[in-house]
Amino acid sequence: MRSSGSRSRRFLGTLAGLVLTAPVMAQVLPVEPPTLQRGDRWVYRNVDELTGRETARFESIFARVEGERLMFRNRNLTGPENPSTVYQTLDQRSCRRMQDSEQEVCGGPMRMPITALGERWSFSRLPWRNGKGYFDADCEAKAVEDLKTEAGTFPTVRIECKGFWTRVFDGSNTGRYEEKLWYAPAAKRFVKLEFKTWLRDGRPDAHTMTELVEMQLK
Secondary structure, three states, X not given: OOOHHHHHHHHHHHHHHHHHHHHHHHHHOOEOOOOOOOOOEEEEEEEEOOOOEEEEEEEEEEEEEEOXXXXXXXXXXXXXXXXXXXXXXXXXXXXXXXXXXXXXXXXXXXXXXXXXXXXXXXXXXXXXXOOXXXXXXXXXXXXXXXXXXXXXXXXXXXXXXXXXXXXXXXXXXXXXXXXXEEEEOOOOEEEEEEEEXXXXXXXXXXXXXXXXXXXXXX
């Protein structure tokens, strides 16, 4: 028979855990769409997790609101600049087009507001950035946790998505896809993203990590 002292220690340990996690919960939830200012800037690094090598660094700068869209200017900092314009909805969903279409599709792991853990949403036929294929996935707000990055430590909400990718152009194929994203209200954007795809036969295809290394908010 276990002693009352043992039960008391377990209770106190559980209580201590609740006390430690409660402040993080209070700082993060609910997650509302951020108020962005022109010139807000974030710098990220990309890492190939299959090799452990950093592959690139890029910056993303908020430009302006265009109707119901947020416009960002992205630029590679470690190779050919290849500047690009990226659009999101006001609730933070990414907006893209297939290679042969003018129709915009918005979706992805972000969708605000997030009021509680366990909230779920889905997206379908979200084009890849190059427009050669698309993603379908189910997402869930899984946890609230402090996350350490090169840019600092942030209270975050972790979002996990699972689904499939489908290539349409330059060959056709499909496979499994998973994505984890840590969004930090204090940074107004995600501070870490893990992206993984597998081929139809289960072999790893792409496993990458994107992490915030610097930010300048107005």
